[in-house]
Amino acid sequence: MTNEEKEAKIAATELLSATRPLMGDVPPVSLGVICKVLGIEVYAMPCSSFGAVFSRKPTLFILANSNLKPGRFRFSVAHELGHFTLAHPSSFILADGKRVQGDARLERQADIFASELLLPESLLREDLKRGGVSASDLSKRYRVSRQALDIKLRTL
Numbered sequence: 257m258t259n260e261e262k263e264a265k266i267a268a269t270e271l272l273s274a275t276r277p278l279m280g281d282v283p284p285v286s287l288g289v290i291c292k293v294l295g296i297e298v299y300a301m302p303c304s305s306f307g308a309v310f311s312r313k314p315t316l317f318i319l320a321n322s323n324l325k326p327g328r329f330r331f332s333v334a335h336e337l338g339h340f341t342l343a344h345p346s347s348f349i350l351a352d353g354k355r356v357q358g359d360a361r362l363e364r365q366a367d368i369f370a371s372e373l374l375l376p377e378s379l380l381r382e383d384l385k386r387g388g389v390s391a392s393d394l395s396k397r398y399r400v401s402r403q404a405l406d407i408k409l410r411t412l
């Protein structure tokens with residue numbers, strides 16, 4: 257893991273510990289609570305060209321694609337939260353509705369952040385240690401896609 261990836265993971269862990277008292281029993285992590293604490297409005301609308309974007313102006317907001325399945329939707333919002341928390345530049349949408357491709361390193365950082373935010377390693381390890389849970393149970397418990405879960409499990 258590169259230093260940038262570690263930085264993303266630490267940022268997610270810090271955000272989780274700051275908001276955990278408000279979140280009640282986790283998992284699943286409440287993105288609603290986290291966005292509220294950070295003062296970020298989340299809007300959902302159907303679109304075909306991007307998962308989610310975020311902006312600091314005119315207000316802090318994340319716009320996410322409501323066509324996504326719940327797990328993918330949550331990951332997209334968490335990814336944008338990563339860009340915000342890690343002080344990356346806002347995303348831009350072009351006139352044709354496509355978003356500007358971000359820097360691959362920043363995208364990777366936002367993905368690592370999202371993965372740790374939704375699937376905190378410490379909680380996941382406890383669940384795995386306890387045993388008797390299938391991957392399908394875990395993806396439901398954490399409200400993530402199987403793909404996001406499988407990727408995370410490979411890093412443990």
Ligand SMILES: [Zn+2]
Pocket residue numbers: 335336339358362363366
């Ligand atoms: Zn991104």
